[in-house]
Amino acid sequence: MPESEILRDLWYMAVPGQQLKRGQMLGKILLGQSLVLGRDANREVFALRDICPHRGIPLSHGQFDGREIECCYHGWRFNCSGGCTQIPSLLPNQKFDLDRVFVTRFPCREVQGNVWVFFPEDERNIPDPLPEIPKIPGIEACHHGLVERAIFPCSIDHAVVGLMDPAHGPFVHRSWWWRSLRSIHQKSKAFAPSHLGFTMVRHKPSSNSKAYKLLGGEVSTEIRFELPSTRIESIIAGRHHICGLTTLTPLADKQIELHQVFYWTIPWLTVFRPLMRPFVRTFIEQDRDVVNKQQQGLNEDPQLMLINDADRPARWYHQLKKEYQQSRTEQRPFVNPVPETTLHWCS
Numbered sequence: 564m565p566e567s568e569i570l571r572d573l574w575y576m577a578v579p580g581q582q583l584k585r586g587q588m589l590g591k592i593l594l595g596q597s598l599v600l601g602r603d604a605n606r607e608v609f610a611l612r613d614i615c616p617h618r619g620i621p622l623s624h625g626q627f628d629g630r631e632i633e634c635c636y637h638g639w640r641f642n643c644s645g646g647c648t649q650i651p652s653l654l655p656n657q658k659f660d661l662d663r664v665f666v667t668r669f670p671c672r673e674v675q676g677n678v679w680v681f682f683p684e685d686e687r688n689i690p691d692p693l694p695e696i697p698k699i700p701g702i703e704a705c706h707h708g709l710v711e712r713a714i715f716p717c718s719i720d721h722a723v724v725g726l727m728d729p730a731h732g733p734f735v736h737r738s739w740w741w742r743s744l745r746s747i748h749q750k751s752k753a754f755a756p757s758h759l760g761f762t763m764v765r766h767k768p769s770s771n772s773k774a775y776k777l778l779g780g781e782v783s784t785e786i787r788f789e790l791p792s793t794r795i796e797s798i799i800a801g802r803h804h805i806c807g808l809t810t811l812t813p814l815a816d817k818q819i820e821l822h823q824v825f826y827w828t829i830p831w832l833t834v835f836r837p838l839m840r841p842f843v844r845t846f847i848e849q850d851r852d853v854v855n856k857q858q859q860g861l862n863e864d865p866q867l868m869l870i871n872d873a874d875r876p877a878r879w880y881h882q883l884k885k886e887y888q889q890s891r892t893e894q895r896p897f898v899n900p901v902p903e904t905t906l907h908w909c910s
């Protein structure tokens with residue numbers, strides 16, 4: 564996986580919390596690294612390198628009792644912080660300092676129903692305090708409504724640019740319930756810099772977004788992007804809130820995992836969850852299919868273009884990334900390169 568593409572010292576979405584039951588562990592490759600994710604008996608989540616320091620077998624093949632992982636090869640035991648607690652082959656009179664044996668631990672937290680892992684630049688130098696995990700605003704009393712996932716066969720940069728691209732809607736997501744070609748019209752949206760990214764400031768949604776009409780009440784939406792690859796759309800409909808969290812996590816080279824999580828405070832929406840799922844799936848699959856086709860061209864490494872306002876968010880993404888890396892190399896605070904501005908495009 565080309566390292567230059569992946570930003571470090573940031574949090575990445577690892578799995579929806581519901582995939583990790585109490586006392587369970589799960590092996591997963593994230594950012595090209597094998598991790599074992601788990602939830603202990605106290606419901607706390609953890610992430611360790613999924614390699615036994617004895618002979619390298621993934622610990623996720625072993626047993627977990629909610630407190631310790633037992634390696635499946637020679638039974639060495641490790642606690643959820645990665646410390647070795649027991650080596651069964653040692654005799655009582657054979658002195659061995661267990662503190663010398665440990666598995667690397669990655670900071671891991673569960674926020675709003677999702678498990679995030681922090682990937683440090685340098686494993687021996689974890690920042691303190693750790694940065695904040697991107698949060699959905701105003702959902703305390705809200706339901707964790709719907710989670711979908713998909714794998715995009717592209718680089719993280721193409722995945723993010725696709726995620727923030729305002730001009731592909733009427734072509735990729737053309738359907739009776741969302742967009743039609745006839746509905747293309749000029750749009751003007753205000754943008755402002757926000758934490759490690761930018762925000763399309765709160766506005767009434769497009770008149771051609773039919774699905775919004777079902778919500779009733781006065782509808783407004785705000786879309787925020789934050790490095791490395793998180794997009795949060797917050798829709799307010801009357802007194803209710805619907806939020807979409809989209810995260811992109813590189814698993815391996817050209818393998819980006821997308822999670823789309825919806826939260827809402829509208830009780831009746833929960834009844835319609837089974838009906839909503841196919842729409843969400845279709846939407847994600849449309850994006851995935853176009854990325855798949857794009858790869859055919861990208862394989863020949865062509866020169867690409869970023870034009871005018873419709874591609875400005877893509878340009879900002881590249882600028883944000885560059886500034887993030889530069890500010891770290893120069894050990895200075897991050898200066899957001901995104902201006903306060905209004906962009907105009909047709910979609």
Ligand code: FES
Pocket residue numbers: 615616617618619620634635636637638639
């Ligand atoms: S390889 Fe894990 S205990 Fe030997």
Ligand SMILES: [Fe+2]
Pocket residue numbers: 725731735736850
């Ligand atoms: Fe899309």
